[in-house]
Amino acid sequence: MGKRVRETERKYDGGGEAATVRADFAGLTAGSRALDAVRLEAVYYDTAGLALAAHKVTLRRRTGGDDAGWHLKLPAAQADTRTEVQAPLTPAADGPPQELLDDVAALVRGRALQPVVRLTTSRRRVLLLDADGATLAEVAYDRVKSQVLPEGPASEWTEVEVELGEAAAGDPALLDAAEERLLAAGLQRSASASKLAHALGGMLVAPPAGPPAVPGSAGGTATGYLHDQLAAILALDPAVRRDEEDAVHQMRVATRRARSALKSFRKELDREVTDPLGAELKWLAAVLGAERDREVLAERLAALLDELAGEPGADAAAVTDAVRDRVQALAARTSTESRETLLRALGSARYFALLDALEALIAAPPYRRGARKPGAEAARATVGRDMARLRRRIEEALALEPGEEKDVALHEARKSAKRARYSGEAVRPVLGAPAKAHTSRMKKLQQLLGEHQDSVLSREALTGAAAGARAAGEDPAPYDALIRAEQQRAADVEAALPEAWERADQEL
Template sequence: MGTRVRETERKYEAASDGRGRVRPAPADLADLPEVAATREPAPVRLDAVYFDTPALALAAHRRTLRRRTGGDDEGWHLKLPAAEADTRTEVRAPLGPAEGAPPRELRTEVAAVVRGRPLAPVARLRTERRRVLLLAGDGRTLAEIAYDKVTASVPAADADARDTAGAVGPGHKDTGAWIEADSWTEVEVELAEGTPDLLDAVEERFVAAGLRRSRSGSKLARALGDDRPPVPPPPPDPVVTAGQVPLGYLYAQLTAILALDPAVRRDEEDAVHRMRVATRRARSAMKSFRRELDREVTDPIGAELKWLAAVLGGARDREVLAERLGARLAELGGGQAGPDVRRRLLDPGDHRAAHAAVVAELDGSRYFALLDALEALLAAPPYRRRAAGPAAEAAAATVRRDHARLRHAVEAALALPPGQDRDVALHEARKDAKRARYSSEAARIVLGGRAAAHTARMKGVQQLLGEHQDSVMCRVAVAEARRQARAAGEDTAPYKALRRREREIAADIEARLPGEWRAADRPL
């Protein structure tokens, strides 16, 4: 699945125009914090071909995919954004043949960004690199300083269009399949085993030597002349208007979906659950903030988010059920929980089939169209007139409405006698608890601690109601397994014991709920 490493680095260029010879850092770097000595390895030549879609979707999403020869880590490299400053995640795969397509494991990592579009070479960067290693007293490498002379080329087939757009400089040279487009010098400082303080100290020396932070986000962006804003666009900062509250929340959920997509495909633990939660949060925000966002735009997207949550739910519900059944079987003990019972309740084939079904949908056009629609919404928000109002006032009103909705649902459910009707009503109340929780999460950016406290209270109610619903679904699954066991002539006593235990758990929750709700029923 590729080797994953964290990469923390900063790039610098000459403070004049970034094209001239970069002034070297002061010769003596050994007096920097943590540094005991320096070493200069032999220079290297690097040759990297970068791949992207025709519309440069990877670059727009701040991802780069390259095949690089030369140096200590030649191979395929995929760089992904990370939350920490100056940091990215790099996924590496073996070099493979020069004419080969990007490895499958790397294509899987960017499937939600590429969305079925072809990947092809978009740039070639040849770099002459001189390195200085900053060493600790025990010989460990704290950081590597790379002085790079870069020559960038673009595919010959694209040269005319890029020249027209001004991306290919005058006097470019044709080298066959590639057109030389630009050249420059820059300096990279990559942290190894040192601390961020060392990066700051190196930067002080560089600034004194006439360098500054690079204006381009990456070598590729400079080569393509395409340092466009990221997709989706980041939320406004600070949040001022009512419409910006849900916009920022939707941005966070789409970002989470794109980041979790490869983890879901790899079947990582809890990835399906987290992606489903992000999907539900986005849909819930569209419902809660319908006074600020035009429903003609959000309702169709909300329907597709509901579909995606259902796709993910097939796998997630099996995960929850298997975990719960495993716990109940452990309570029964080996005497009653024999192999036949475990086989009927914990079939591993169920998970494999559910995961395969999820991945099939994530490779489909419907999912890709949903991601396109979410990005389009963030790029051109469908604001209503109320969206221009003050953010805090509108957000508080939204949270209060969702809280009142939940109060009505809980009280209506508790007024019913125990049984199926109450089970259904409590399940609906659980949905309202999620909505109340998510709207206060969205409002936290403008309401601060008040919203955070309300979110915590709503989370407690949601979890209690969720435990009740899980118990209901567990009893349904056990009843079906019991029916199959009876038809096969097997002992049904273990299934009766499991259902009895789950009824006890549900009854205890229903007894606790009135008190739990009274403690949580405190609107903003």
């Protein structure tokens, strides 16, 4: 896996003088040291439509200097900061390393990458040092020549970069102080986020953010929330591919939020467009869910075993290594298969088409007449519809006796609670604190109902394990004890639900 570092830097444009101007940094730090000049050659890769650059992502192969190699730079939430992924230098003919391609797969979407810009940079550097000689910041004076490939426009410019060193620990105060000196020397903050953006100039088109909606309108609320979920999916995609902790869960949540919004905002968005998209989001959530459900089941079963083993009596003594192995295998046996299925889905044309469709919807929303309504009025109506649906589901479930039918009804109520929660999130920009309080109530109710559903799924898995133990001539007692524990958990939820619902069922 490529080395990942965070870089915090600012760029300054001084016209033709930036390469020769020397800002006065005396007294800013304990000392400074000038380095030998270097010549850097970089070729930037992107799709024909510049999908990476449009999302402020750069992928380059650079030679020269002390960090030659492949560099992928990704936006970060912190101002003036990006994440850089570094990979060793390999022949250009081999193309970018796969480890970097995985990080941009959701943006590239199967399209070919090609060289789009060549940059030649003559660089002089000055290190700003602390009292121990550690680098606080690096000031780079660059003269840049660019060529858009294969036969596009060429340009030249000069700029100054100030990048924090590790010793500065990301403290922006030093950047502010250095900026004062640079501005005093006649430079100004660069209008381009990167050298690539400068080279491309007017060729660069931002990703779709949608046409301007009526200020404060219902349509703007709907598409704004959908835009946030698409951004989350794109940001989480690389982490899911790297199998980072909680990434699958978070991406699944973003997918479900988007699908829920398409349902909740049916008065604002044309269902002929959104229903097929919702079906594809359901597919993606199911693929992500297989991996996530395995993780949840494994954690739950491990906790149950530990509880049973800690209790006095025959059941505790029955928790042998063989029992642990059989129970843990319930989740582990599907791990490899679900992971492979997930990675295939994330590399499929179907997934890429779904991302394209989401972007197209945001760029040209299929607004209905209701989209022009005032946002606050429509928001209350949207949440009200979702609450009415949840109320029916809860009342139906509470009227049933414990058993399989009640389990199914409570699962449906849980899905409705989740939808009511997500619609509360979506309308928070227009309703503020009341929507926040509503979302909190729905989250608590959803978690309670989720505990019940987890017990149902756990019991189903344990029932299969008990049957396997009996068929193998093993003692089924520990599995039966685990099932009883899950039955009690479900009963506790059912007993607590009426009071929990009374607290949750409030007007927005």
